[in-house]
Structure formats: structure tokens, C-alpha cells
Amino acid sequence: FLAEWKLENLKRLDVNQADIAPLMASLIGVPFPLNSVGTLPLEYLNNSAHFKAESMFTNTIQILEQFKVKMSQKKETTLSFLFTPFKPLSDSEQINFLKKIRLYIQQQKYNEAVSLCKTLINLALEGLSYYHTYDRLFLGLSIAMGFVGWMTYVILVIIKTHTNLTRTVPTNIKKSTVLFYSFAFAGMIIAFFLLIQTCPWTYYIYCLLPVPVWYAVVREIPVIQDLATNVLSLPVRQSIGFLLVSILGIEVLVFSFFYRSALSVGLLVFAGWPVITQLWVQAKTRSLIWTLLCVLLALFPLMPVVGREPNIPLVIAAGLLTLLISCFSVASLWRSENKYRNNEDLKVYFHQMLSIALSTYIVSSTHHSLENKLGLPVLNQIISWMTLVSSPVLLLLSPTFLFQRLFSILLSLMSIYLLLSTGYEALFPLMLFGLMFVWINMEQEALQHYGLSLKPKLAVFNFACAVDITQFRQLHLDDVRRSFFFVFFIVTAFFGTGNIASINSFDPASVYCFLTVFSPFMMGGLLVLKVVIPFVLVSCAFEAVQVTTQLSSKSLFLIVLVISDIMALHFFFLVKDYGSWLDIGTSISHYVLVMSLTIFMMLMNGLAQLLTTQRLELSRRIKHHS
Numbered sequence: 001f002l003a004e005w006k007l008e009n010l011k012r013l014d015v016n017q018a019d020i021a022p023l024m025a026s027l028i029g030v031p032f033p034l035n036s037v038g039t040l041p042l043e044y045l046n047n048s049a050h051f052k053a054e055s056m057f058t059n060t061i062q063i064l065e066q067f068k069v070k071m072s073q074k075k076e077t078t079l080s081f082l083f084t085p086f087k088p089l090s091d092s093e094q095i096n097f098l099k100k101i102r103l104y105i106q107q108q109k110y111n112e113a114v115s116l117c118k119t120l121i122n123l124a125l126e127g128l129s130y131y132h133t134y135d136r137l138f139l140g141l142s143i144a145m146g147f148v149g150w151m152t153y154v155i156l157v158i159i160k161t162h163t164n165l166t167r168t169v170p171t172n173i174k175k176s177t178v179l180f181y182s183f184a185f186a187g188m189i190i191a192f193f194l195l196i197q198t199c200p201w202t203y204y205i206y207c208l209l210p211v212p213v214w215y216a217v218v219r220e221i222p223v224i225q226d227l228a229t230n231v232l233s234l235p236v237r238q239s240i241g242f243l244l245v246s247i248l249g250i251e252v253l254v255f256s257f258f259y260r261s262a263l264s265v266g267l268l269v270f271a272g273w274p275v276i277t278q279l280w281v282q283a284k285t286r287s288l289i290w291t292l293l294c295v296l297l298a299l300f301p302l303m304p305v306v307g308r309e310p311n312i313p314l315v316i317a318a319g320l321l322t323l324l325i326s327c328f329s330v331a332s333l334w335r336s337e338n339k340y341r342n343n344e345d346l347k348v349y350f351h352q353m354l355s356i357a358l359s360t361y362i363v364s365s366t367h368h369s370l371e372n373k374l375g376l377p378v379l380n381q382i383i384s385w386m387t388l389v390s391s392p393v394l395l396l397l398s399p400t401f402l403f404q405r406l407f408s409i410l411l412s413l414m415s416i417y418l419l420l421s422t423g424y425e426a427l428f429p430l431m432l433f434g435l436m437f438v439w440i441n442m443e444q445e446a447l448q449h450y451g452l453s454l455k456p457k458l459a460v461f462n463f464a465c466a467v468d469i470t471q472f473r474q475l476h477l478d479d480v481r482r483s484f485f486f487v488f489f490i491v492t493a494f495f496g497t498g499n500i501a502s503i504n505s506f507d508p509a510s511v512y513c514f515l516t517v518f519s520p521f522m523m524g525g526l527l528v529l530k531v532v533i534p535f536v537l538v539s540c541a542f543e544a545v546q547v548t549t550q551l552s553s554k555s556l557f558l559i560v561l562v563i564s565d566i567m568a569l570h571f572f573f574l575v576k577d578y579g580s581w582l583d584i585g586t587s588i589s590h591y592v593l594v595m596s597l598t599i600f601m602m603l604m605n606g607l608a609q610l611l612t613t614q615r616l617e618l619s620r621r622i623k624h625h626s
Helices: 017-028 049-076 089-108 108-130 136-162 173-196 203-210 210-219 221-233 236-256 262-273 284-297 310-336 342-373 377-395 402-419 426-451 476-497 522-548 552-576 581-595 599-615
Strands: none
Touching: 049 089, 049 108, 049 136, 049 221, 049 342, 089 108, 136 210, 136 221, 173 203, 173 210, 203 210, 210 221, 236 262, 236 476, 236 552, 262 284, 262 476, 284 426, 310 342, 310 402, 310 426, 342 377, 342 402, 377 402, 402 426, 402 522, 426 476, 426 522, 476 522, 476 599, 522 599, 552 581, 552 599, 581 599
16 A cells, blocks of 8 residues: 555654644644643654654643542542542553653653653543443443343243243232332432432433333242243253244354355354254155255355445346246246135236336446446436335236245245345345245244144135134244344345444445436335335244234244344444444444334334235236135
8 A cells, every 4th residue: 555655765753643633733732632632742842852842741741630620520420439540540540640740841851751651641531431321330230131131021921921831820910019019129229329429310321221121020020930940840951952043043143244254154154054963864855955045145245345346147037037937936826726826816926027028128228328428317216216116016916825825925025126236245135035935844844743733734824804803822832943044134135235323334336227316315215115025034034933823922022022122232342432433333332223123023024914915906807715
């Protein structure tokens, strides 16, 4: 880098962003800013040694004053017997330092004075940080207690209402009254303790929230006892194995936020799932396809983030591959003896296939036109917007039989995704949905393998036939694995082709089929749509898994809530308040993403239910009832 600019013979001097303020103040001859925490970079000053030493001394006094103010503020709001001062910089130490620096300047030992100033500045900054984060441990523990209590309560609710592990015990009114008053008294003591220290109102939320949460947990002591009895009756190896696998799975999810390659490791482990659980014995072909698709999908997180170099041939290849798969699917549907098949429905698929072909051509034509500086052709733009509007409508015209509706969802969303693709990411939804498709079948095999229910005929399964609430079965340990698969596939949809935590990873070229004039809201909306499409595919597939395995959505979301809360607790302790703004922002966005994961999944589930169960009946059609 230096050789390119012919600067290799010069010494490079980097400064922190905070150091710019004292440097500017020194250059224009004004006092240092009051709340500046920067150290004056003397190497940039072309002045006498005496001036530098005096400037550095002023900088030291300014930062030391901040330290004193921060210390006095913290001392005022903390009980005297609980206050722990910053030992390396006591009052006597401060006086000694200042006396020595002043003496060195008087003796014209400027280098020694500057060196001592830097030492004192570093100590003062450490002290500032110490008092700034004085309550961090206390608040962190309160929040962690709240998290752990909440997760424990959710687990107890799952066990109590969705499993057969507990027996109903009549509540002891006397005991519950004593318990209530005990927790109310504890809450009053905490509130009083915070009041005499004049703490901010936010402290009351952090410290008082764990009280009702843990009260709800302790009330369920009989459930905890029943759970402990059941766990202790299991073989020790099985219990430890389940615990280790759970921890490892969640750690892989956490790591994937920092290293996308962790998703590849997880997918390779998934590839071996049929072998580990002996599912391959009863479904060899499906197990082989599952393994192959897991390995193919594992390649995407290893590829670089979708960049600014378009690769249109890959987008065309994705479009042609989708068309090829569509032809095989429609041909098999045409040949099938399915009594529910309707020729009118086949027309919907042909329209969707035509839409895929048009999208592939539009992408190729638009980028060719832009390369030749001819701009975005008006016809291409009209067709792109028409595809965006018509695709969801065509989707809702298709039949609601399981595989037929899922196939229609793929075609509709792929026609939009192709228009928003510029490279290898066009193949991602196709591979992801292929894996989801096999997953639905594999889950049926798993149900049969564990003897939980008879294998239903998926070909004639209809989304529109409302599932009776009495048909929902109790939770099995394998349902935890299903929920984890769902969370893992959602995270894979997040980071499969890039980091959606940072908008910087998006290429404006993605929206060139729709508009080339800069319009931030329109572009942002289209990019969000591009990001959401893989989530919708996963959610629709999981809706199919959930309905066909007779798993209630409430129990599922409670398990997902526990998984996302464990991840959120991880990210809570990984939030940074130092380093570059990018590091700080990324750590906060990771925490916010995981915290909002459950709400987002609920929205996706609602959308998936709409897309799978609803159907638009045209007036000329005859309604078919299964």
C-alpha cells in the first residue's frame, strides 16, 4: 500500500479519532474541549519542546479533571460502605504525579515530563472507564438473572402444558401466600436500596424484573421435582449427550454471526443426521438426496459476500435450472392419477413458468443494455414491476395440496428473486428450498421411525383443511431437534449469501431491473424483499412440517423462544463499547437481531399460513372439495 503511493520512506503515524480534538485545539490555540478523552499527538506539532511539554501537561490536567468529576458523582450515588475507589490513582498519587511533572518542566527535562504526562493520562482514562462501568457487573447479573429466570419459566410451561412428564398437584394456598409475600418483601428491599442511592429509573426495571419472573418459577416447584425425577431416571450418558449436543448446536449458531463458515460445519453435521439416527435404513434414496443437498448448501456460506462484480451467467443458469425442475414437476403431476388434479391448475403453473423464463431474459437483457450504456429499457422495467405484482396473485390461484402449493410458492418467489439477483445468490433459494422439500419428507420418516404416528399421505394432504386442536400430540424430545433445525435454517437464510446485519454488504445493482435512478426508500424496500424471500421459503416448509407432524405452533414457538433467549444471553455479554464504530454497531445489531428473532419468526409463520392455506377462487372456476 505504501509502495503504491511512494511513501515507504516515511514513518506512518496513526491517531485515534478522539485525538483529533486536542490536536485541533492545540493548532488553533484554544482550550482543550471539556469532555475530550483524546491524547495530544505531539509528533504532528512543529514547535519547541517546552511548548509540547506545557501542552501535554494541560491535556493531562483536563483529562484528570474529568476523572475527579466522575469519581465524585459515583461517590455521591453509592453508599459509603459499598464504594470502592480506583486504587492506582488515589488523591496522594495524583498530587505526586503533578508535582513531578511541574518539576521536570522547570528543570527543562521535557521528555521526562511528556512521558510522565502520558502515564498519568492512561491511568486517568482507565479510572474514567472504571467509574463509567462501575455498575456493569451488578446490572449484568440482574439482567442475566432475568434471562435465566424467564428461560426456566418457559421450559416449565412447555413441560407442564405440552408433555406428559408431570402430574397435576393441588396448590397449597397457605404456601403460595407465604411465597408471594416473601418475593414482595424482596422486591421492596431492592426498590428501597435503589432509592437511597438515587439510581436512574432504568435500574429499577433491570433489578425488579427478575423478582416476578423467579416468583413464577418457584411457584412451579412440583413441576421441577417431577422433571428432576424423570431426568434422573434416564441413563446418565443419554442426559449428558443431549446436553452437550444442545450446547454445541447453540454455540454453532452464535459463531455463525461472526464466521459464516460455522453454518457450513452445521450443514455437514446435518448431512450425517440420517446415518446417526438410522433413518437411512428405511429411506435410503431420501437420505442420500438430503445429504447431497446439505453438502451443496454448505458451499454458499464459504463463498465471498455477494459483491459488486455481477455474474449474470449464474443468474441465467439458476433460471434455466428452475425451469427444468418445473418441467419435471408439472410432467409428473400431469401423469399422476391424482383425483384432485385439475387442468385449470396446470395453467397457473404454466403462467408461473413463463414468468420464470421472462425474469431470466429480463435480467440478461437489462445488464447487457446497461453494459452498453443504453440505460434500463422501459419494457423491461414494466415487465419487472408486473412480475412483482402478479407473482403473489398467481401463487394464491394454485391448489392448496401440500406439494402443489409449495411448488407454486417456489416458482412465484423465484421469479421475483431472479430479478433481484446479480450472481451466485440466485442459486441459493433453489438449493435451500430443495433441502426444505426433502426435510418435509424426512420428518415423516422420523415420525414413523419413533412410532409417534402413522405416516400420512403427503401427496393428498391439504393445507386448507383446518387441523383440529384435538389432533395435536404431546411434545417429544425429537421436536426440540425440529425447532432447532428451523432456527438453524432461518439463520442460514440470514447469512447464507452475506451479512444482513450490515446494509453495506448489498449491491445497488440488485435493483437495476426495477429502477436505475437513486431512490433510497424504493431501493431499500426491494433489498428487504430480496432478504425476506429465503425466510418465507423456510417458514412455508416449516409450516408443512408443523402441520403434517401435528405439532402445535404454540409449543414450537416456546421452544424457539428458549433457543433465541440462550443466544441473546450470549450476545448480551458480547456487546462492545470500545473499538471502531463498526465493531460497536455490529455487536449491538447482533444482540437486537437475536432478541427480535422470535417476533420475526411469528410474523413469518403468519405469512406462511396465509400463503399456504388461502386460495383465490375465480368466478369461472368450480370449487373442488376434498
